[in-house]
Amino acid sequence: MMADALKVALAGLGTVGGGVIRLLDENRDLIARRAGRPIEVVAVSARDRSKDRGLDLSQLAWVDDTTQLAHADADVVVELVGGADGPALALARATLAAGKGFVTANKAMLAHHGLELGAAAEQAGVPLKFEAAVAGGIPVIKGLREGAAANAIGRVTGILNGTCNFILSRMEAESRDFADVLAEAQALGFAEADPSFDIDGVDAAHKLSILASIAFGTRPAFPNVQVSGIRHVLAADIAEAAALGYRVRLVGVAEAGAGGLFQRVHAHLVPADHPLAHVTGATNAVVAEGNYVGRLLFQGAGAGAGPTASAVVADLIDIARGEFGTAFAMPVDALAAAEPADSGERRGRAYLRFAVADRVGVLAEIAAAMRDAGVSIESLIQRGANPGGDVLVAIVTHEGPERCVASALERLRGSQSLTGEPLWMHILG
Amino acid sequence: MMADALKVALAGLGTVGGGVIRLLDENRDLIARRAGRPIEVVAVSARDRSKDRGLDLSQLAWVDDTTQLAHADADVVVELVGGADGPALALARATLAAGKGFVTANKAMLAHHGLELGAAAEQAGVPLKFEAAVAGGIPVIKGLREGAAANAIGRVTGILNGTCNFILSRMEAESRDFADVLAEAQALGFAEADPSFDIDGVDAAHKLSILASIAFGTRPAFPNVQVSGIRHVLAADIAEAAALGYRVRLVGVAEAGAGGLFQRVHAHLVPADHPLAHVTGATNAVVAEGNYVGRLLFQGAGAGAGPTASAVVADLIDIARGEFGTAFAMPVDALAAAEPADSGERRGRAYLRFAVADRVGVLAEIAAAMRDAGVSIESLIQRGANPGGDVLVAIVTHEGPERCVASALERLRGSQSLTGEPLWMHILG
Numbered sequence A, B: 001m002m003a004d005a006l007k008v009a010l011a012g013l014g015t016v017g018g019g020v021i022r023l024l025d026e027n028r029d030l031i032a033r034r035a036g037r038p039i040e041v042v043a044v045s046a047r048d049r050s051k052d053r054g055l056d057l058s059q060l061a062w063v064d065d066t067t068q069l070a071h072a073d074a075d076v077v078v079e080l081v082g083g084a085d086g087p088a089l090a091l092a093r094a095t096l097a098a099g100k101g102f103v104t105a106n107k108a109m110l111a112h113h114g115l116e117l118g119a120a121a122e123q124a125g126v127p128l129k130f131e132a133a134v135a136g137g138i139p140v141i142k143g144l145r146e147g148a149a150a151n152a153i154g155r156v157t158g159i160l161n162g163t164c165n166f167i168l169s170r171m172e173a174e175s176r177d178f179a180d181v182l183a184e185a186q187a188l189g190f191a192e193a194d195p196s197f198d199i200d201g202v203d204a205a206h207k208l209s210i211l212a213s214i215a216f217g218t219r220p221a222f223p224n225v226q227v228s229g230i231r232h233v234l235a236a237d238i239a240e241a242a243a244l245g246y247r248v249r250l251v252g253v254a255e256a257g258a259g260g261l262f263q264r265v266h267a268h269l270v271p272a273d274h275p276l277a278h279v280t281g282a283t284n285a286v287v288a289e290g291n292y293v294g295r296l297l298f299q300g301a302g303a304g305a306g307p308t309a310s311a312v313v314a315d316l317i318d319i320a321r322g323e324f325g326t327a328f329a330m331p332v333d334a335l336a337a338a339e340p341a342d343s344g345e346r347r348g349r350a351y352l353r354f355a356v357a358d359r360v361g362v363l364a365e366i367a368a369a370m371r372d373a374g375v376s377i378e379s380l381i382q383r384g385a386n387p388g389g390d391v392l393v394a395i396v397t398h399e400g401p402e403r404c405v406a407s408a409l410e411r412l413r414g415s416q417s418l419t420g421e422p423l424w425m426h427i428l429g
Helices: A015-026 A028-035 A065-070 A086-097 A107-124 A139-149 A162-174 A178-188 A202-216 A236-244 A303-321 A362-373 A402-412 B015-026 B028-035 B066-072 B086-097 B107-122 B138-148 B161-174 B176-190 B202-216 B235-243 B305-321 B362-373 B404-412
Strands: A008-011 A039-045 A075-077 A101-104 A151-160 A246-257 A260-271 A283-290 A294-301 A347-356 A379-383 A391-397 A422-429 B008-011 B039-045 B076-079 B102-104 B153-159 B247-257 B261-269 B283-290 B294-300 B349-356 B377-383 B391-398 B421-428
Touching: A008 A015, A008 A303, A008 B404, A015 A028, A015 A039, A015 A303, A015 B138, A028 A039, A028 A303, A028 B076, A039 A065, A039 A303, A039 A347, A039 B153, A039 B294, A065 A086, A075 A086, A075 A294, A075 A303, A086 A107, A101 A107, A101 A303, A107 A202, A107 B261, A139 A151, A139 A202, A139 A283, A139 A294, A139 B305, A139 B349, A151 A202, A151 B176, A162 A178, A162 A236, A162 A246, A162 A283, A202 A246, A236 A246, A236 A391, A260 B138, A283 A422, A283 B377, A294 A347, A303 B138, A347 A362, A347 A402, A347 B138, A362 A391, A362 A402, A362 B039, B008 B015, B008 B066, B008 B305, B015 B039, B015 B305, B028 B039, B028 B305, B039 B138, B039 B305, B066 B086, B076 B086, B076 B305, B086 B102, B086 B283, B086 B377, B102 B107, B107 B202, B138 B153, B138 B202, B138 B247, B138 B283, B138 B294, B161 B176, B161 B235, B161 B283, B202 B261, B235 B247, B235 B349, B235 B391, B235 B421, B294 B305, B349 B404, B362 B391
Parallel strands: A008 A039, A008 A075, A075 A101, A260 A422, B008 B039, B008 B076, B076 B102, B261 B421
Antiparallel strands: A151 A246, A151 A283, A246 A260, A283 A294, A294 B294, A347 A391, A347 A422, A379 A391, B153 B247, B153 B283, B247 B261, B283 B294, B349 B391, B349 B421, B377 B391
């Protein structure tokens, strides 16, 4: 005899919400066998009741006020509304206060309010789960929380934004510039009409702060993530990087050490033989480095209705099985409040690219700034004028502290020799 | 206040057993924070009590008779003795009968007796866990059982034996032949003195049968795995494959369909852009293809004291947290008894390599056998005599049923034109 169904109330019927309903329908029997009980959506809430979504909602209770889903006749609420605050947060608070489980794909909300929600879930003794919030269908929250749980994690690196990776891969494969490929990505639905959250790195930073919390046992610290995006990467940068044996990727890096917790989302040069270098298109990947397991790689689809629904329902199956615990791998009270590490003290190699005027003395000026700041140059390449008319100078530095590079760039600020902002990409070690 | 410690009895103090003791010691505080309680080894058993293992065992109860560990004052027994039967199986049975949890890295025992042990664990209501049995430190049992649990899995492919992958990668990188690299691998400790379990594919087949059970909800069916190894792969095969855009890998493939459950471990040509093609050295990797999540890749160290200990302790943390359920992702009674699929009906492309005498009419004979068996040839390359004096003929077929290829090889059996057994490698689609 099969146990009672796990009853689910679902907020948000966009692509992912529709995907969850389709998945639970199509894989119904299999999921019941695996979970030991059926999983059934019993109530839904969305903005527009009349919209045709190609879903049969006739058997489901419709709730107009999203927050009221917390009081539906359900065991768990799934939140797919989005947004760090507003209705999503109100629903999360109401659900946990009502003593029900909460499953969400909302990275922005977790990055900003994860600690509060984690504490509320512990107090109520109910699950708070969010596999879909990071890297779409890839079970990387589980991978860190449980799979790698025996390890002290030294570093987590990841390709956490499919839009950026799609754009960079396409720029690389077709030697096209950013704006051109972004327009194509928007036309294909791989980028939003307002893409800034993706291409400026904010989305990846939300995800990184969640991963860092679980990996290092620290409180989520999104404000301490150093964030920049890919707007200023040129096809020429990708070509220079390739010539040097690197691929350009937007990489999130989190590292815990004596100096504190370091978190950065930035365009990086990734060595061609590093697992993240093989990640192309909208794929996501995360590498965790443990003191016993070594390097673990998790890779798959980072977005889309199917993969995201897969992660949401995996959380529901864990709950149906009764296999869950604290949200951030340990009780909220046990999470450390890590100080942000001073990135100036980090040692590494850098790729610097300058757009310069084509005249005498420019190289000497740049080289002098490097020398005066204590930056040692490994290679310098100047190529002829690019289609925009600028001359590009690309420098790879020897390993050294980042503050020296910052100081060199500061010395060059306002120089008449530069025709645009320099680009600084870190080289992933 | 922290809950009581999870008490562990450990059988086997080889590399992995020593690794578990070191890991639990070195990461003690972190593990207690993550698990919510300390995890402590309280009793051990191994063959030779007097051997110096560089471990302080003075605080641990020593049990001479391994089976008696089942009755030690512990909550869980960890078995790292190995072997499908004998002391390992006796200990597993005794532990589960005593109502204690059981954690093992023993793929051979699970492949042969997993169903019996799963049923015993269910009956006793205790955990049976074996993350370390497949792909070392990679949490792929968890990835399939939980991470991908929402999906109907179409296919699982994996590089499941680090020894074979080390040898094939080295053959590829250095254009050396099998025997030569095997000897080196043995000297480096990457291959056993008797390497047949690894290089003939049996070890990978054990693991594949466990993965297939979890992925497809079928009973473990090791006897139905088609197994062959890498002994007969030449450096010349790897070079031909590379010229065609493929890497040679020992790949385990499991697929569930209308025709039954198909399981094979075999040397495959893997397309250079497939995730498994990037897996080099002793690394393992598993790709699961789900109907919602798409392709998930799990990659990491497949063996070694540290990674294997990481997986064993991850299981112990799940148990300490109380987050566990049925061993094979669903109750043993719910597992289907899948019929083995008829591989003759499988459609695919094949790489065939013949060592032939250098004389008139040989190519015609091979080509005629292909034609008469209904095998359509996509490309045929004959290269001059190799160092051993044979001439090699390599054929890539168009897609077609495997029985036609088998029939063609049957027609050529005993031919005076062939100077050795033909090599048949499948091309991973």
